[in-house]
Amino acid sequence: MADKYDVIIIGGGPAGLSAGIYCGRFKLxxxxxxxxxxxxxxxxxxxxxxxxFESISGVDLMERVxxxxxxxxVNIIRESVFEIKKEKVGFIVKTDDxxxxxxxFVIISxxxxxxxxxxxxxxxxxxxxxxxxxxxxxxxxxDKVVAVVGGGNAAVMAAVLLTNFAKKVYIxxxxxxxxxxxxxxERVENHKKVEIIYKAQVKEAKGENVLKSIVLDNGKEIETxxxxxxxxxxxxxxxAKSLGVKLDKDSKIIVTxxxxxxxxxxxxxxxxxxASAGFMQIVxxxxxxxxxxxxxxxxxxxxxxxx
Amino acid sequence: MADKYDVIIIGGGPAGLSAGIYCGRFKLxxxxxxxxxxxxxxxxxxxxxxxxFESISGVDLMERVxxxxxxxxVNIIRESVFEIKKEKVGFIVKTDDxxxxxxxFVIISxxxxxxxxxxxxxxxxxxxxxxxxxxxxxxxxxDKVVAVVGGGNAAVMAAVLLTNFAKKVYIxxxxxxxxxxxxxxERVENHKKVEIIYKAQVKEAKGENVLKSIVLDNGKEIETxxxxxxxxxxxxxxxAKSLGVKLDKDSKIIVTxxxxxxxxxxxxxxxxxxASAGFMQIVxxxxxxxxxxxxxxxxxxxxxxxx
Numbered sequence: 001m002a003d004k005y006d007v008i009i010i011g012g013g014p015a016g017l018s019a020g021i022y023c024g025r026f027k028l029x030x031x032x033x034x035x036x037x038x039x040x041x042x043x044x045x046x047x048x049x050x051x052x053f054e055s056i057s058g059v060d061l062m063e064r065v066x067x068x069x070x071x072x073x074v075n076i077i078r079e080s081v082f083e084i085k086k087e088k089v090g091f092i093v094k095t096d097d098x099x100x101x102x103x104x105f106v107i108i109s110x111x112x113x114x115x116x117x118x119x120x121x122x123x124x125x126x127x128x129x130x131x132x133x134x135x136x137x138x139x140x141x142x143d144k145v146v147a148v149v150g151g152g153n154a155a156v157m158a159a160v161l162l163t164n165f166a167k168k169v170y171i172x173x174x175x176x177x178x179x180x181x182x183x184x185x186e187r188v189e190n191h192k193k194v195e196i197i198y199k200a201q202v203k204e205a206k207g208e209n210v211l212k213s214i215v216l217d218n219g220k221e222i223e224t225x226x227x228x229x230x231x232x233x234x235x236x237x238x239x240a241k242s243l244g245v246k247l248d249k250d251s252k253i254i255v256t257x258x259x260x261x262x263x264x265x266x267x268x269x270x271x272x273x274x275a276s277a278g279f280m281q282i283v284x285x286x287x288x289x290x291x292x293x294x295x296x297x298x299x300x301x302x303x304x305x306x307x
Numbered sequence: 308m309a310d311k312y313d314v315i316i317i318g319g320g321p322a323g324l325s326a327g328i329y330c331g332r333f334k335l336x337x338x339x340x341x342x343x344x345x346x347x348x349x350x351x352x353x354x355x356x357x358x359x360f361e362s363i364s365g366v367d368l369m370e371r372v373x374x375x376x377x378x379x380x381v382n383i384i385r386e387s388v389f390e391i392k393k394e395k396v397g398f399i400v401k402t403d404d405x406x407x408x409x410x411x412f413v414i415i416s417x418x419x420x421x422x423x424x425x426x427x428x429x430x431x432x433x434x435x436x437x438x439x440x441x442x443x444x445x446x447x448x449x450d451k452v453v454a455v456v457g458g459g460n461a462a463v464m465a466a467v468l469l470t471n472f473a474k475k476v477y478i479x480x481x482x483x484x485x486x487x488x489x490x491x492x493e494r495v496e497n498h499k500k501v502e503i504i505y506k507a508q509v510k511e512a513k514g515e516n517v518l519k520s521i522v523l524d525n526g527k528e529i530e531t532x533x534x535x536x537x538x539x540x541x542x543x544x545x546x547a548k549s550l551g552v553k554l555d556k557d558s559k560i561i562v563t564x565x566x567x568x569x570x571x572x573x574x575x576x577x578x579x580x581x582a583s584a585g586f587m588q589i590v591x592x593x594x595x596x597x598x599x600x601x602x603x604x605x606x607x608x609x610x611x612x613x614x
Contacts, residue, residue, distance in 0.1 A: 022356065048332070049329060052371045277598055287583060
């Protein structure tokens with residue numbers, strides 16, 4: 001028979017591990033499944049906006065949080081989930097390695113991978129000029145030249161934020177017209193620090209130790225210290241979908257104010273959900289994880305165990 | 308003329324200081340006003356559920372967070388706010404010390420003081436047996452005897468949670484019938500670990516260094532290691548009220564998913580709001596603060612400054 005848990009958390013990033021800490025403290029028998037715990041937060045070279053840490057690497061912060069969850073009695077197994085099956089009562093979770101676990105509640109916190117350009121130098125200079133989060137990293141580029149790739153809301157908002165720091169902000173967009181909300185487009189179109197280059201794509205990120213320039217497909221090379229890639233995310237929603245969990249138009253899991261999905265006893269938390277008004281931060285993801293755990297603790301489903 | 312800020316944050320607890328960190332990083336000129344920064348979090352002897360810190364005192368954690376906000380350029384002034392006045396454009400904030408500050412945006416994060424019993428020993432044994440947060444402190448009472456004061460949802464949920472840890476849970480309630488939701492009442496009424504004492508009030512908390520017993524108004528003395536006082540909160544809403552901010556029936560500030568109140572450019576964050584499904588934790592308050600800041604950054608109101 002499969003090992004039985006109260007809660008299985010799929011995805012061990014900030015949302016999943018925070019949910020784990022809370023579930024553990026609530027004495028719920030809890031398992032976190034993640035091939036590589038820590039989530040996209042571990043990709044951050046330097047985190048300066050998680051309250052309490054003026055500066056810490058993503059790897060170090062998530063290592064602390066993982067240990068914290070383990071201290072609260074949470075079991076963390078480094079495996080990917082292959083399938084979540086709804087049973088008459090509860091769920092069976094199967095891993096890629098063919099292990100099976102049973103549970104009453106599932107929290108899906110599989111995150112939202114930032115979409116990559118897939119160009120030479122992108123990976124090499126990640127955290128050394130290349131960034132996927134302007135809200136996190138803009139302050140590192142005071143008086144520098146930066147470039148933003150994209151033309152939607154995220155890209156244009158990133159550009160506006162960057163004008164508060166950088167001396168010059170390029171927007172590189174493959175189409176011939178920005179497609180953010182009008183008020184945002186106007187802000188950058190009329191901004192003296194912003195230069196928009198339409199119908200262009202970035203083909204290469206170049207540098208030495210840190211990013212120095214980008215090469216466009218029109219052959220032009222632009223000197224820049226920062227390359228903000230804001231072309232959307234790829235929520236990891238295959239498992240949610242197969243359970244029948246409702247998604248919004250951006251493939252995010254629609255959740256209630258207590259992080260419930262449309263499927264009974266299935267919760268969503270973190271970047272993969274519609275919560276926190278779409279503001280994808282470590283602290284917002286952690287908050288969502290804690291709220292889901294509290295709701296699970298309160299759920300009627302567990303009545304029997306209290307008798 | 309009054310000093311001019313982009314954002315004035317009233318209340319420097321977890322929500323207010325997290326909002327400060329984010330506003331500071333967004334290059335918004337930001338002032339936090341609080342006679343005693345840190346909020347009710349500083350009353351916690353030992354915090355074990357803020358992800359990343361397995362164990363830290365409330366004073367130490369909030370000291371770190373305050374320094375973090377100051378490092379991001381936030382000005383913190385230790386004064387109470389006397390009045391927030393809406394002007395034609397923006398707001399004027401006056402302190403008890405008759406100082407005046409102007410701003411475009413206000414975040415109200417004045418918190419929610421847990422209601423006290425006002426009995427001898429309550430203050431002395433706070434953090435040494437007396438607690439106002441079962442969700443935070445229940446795990447400290449493994450195999451101990453504890454007592455919960457109150458009979459509403461918070462008290463009954465606290466009792467249920469405590470049955471996961473304590474060997475015996477008293478509920479002391481001044482009325483003759485619990486008034487939580489029926490499903491919750493049933494859980495404790497039928498629970499073998501729970502004993503409900505109706506029509507009784509706690510008159511004294513006694514001990515030596517730590518809590519040892521409580522005395523009821525019927526003369527009975529009960530040996531107990533924990534006294535959880537769950538008789539509601541007192542949101543600090545005078546300032547919000549005078550601005551015309553809408554409150555719910557529990558006197559909490561009603562906020563949207565981006566922490567906006569019904570008054571333009573006035574935000575709420577933390578325990579004083581209806582957000583986070585009412586789960587009042589450090590991490591949820593901080594999340595709310597960050598979301599408010601992000602919405603302020605995005606607000607059209609600041610367009611002029613970007614030209």
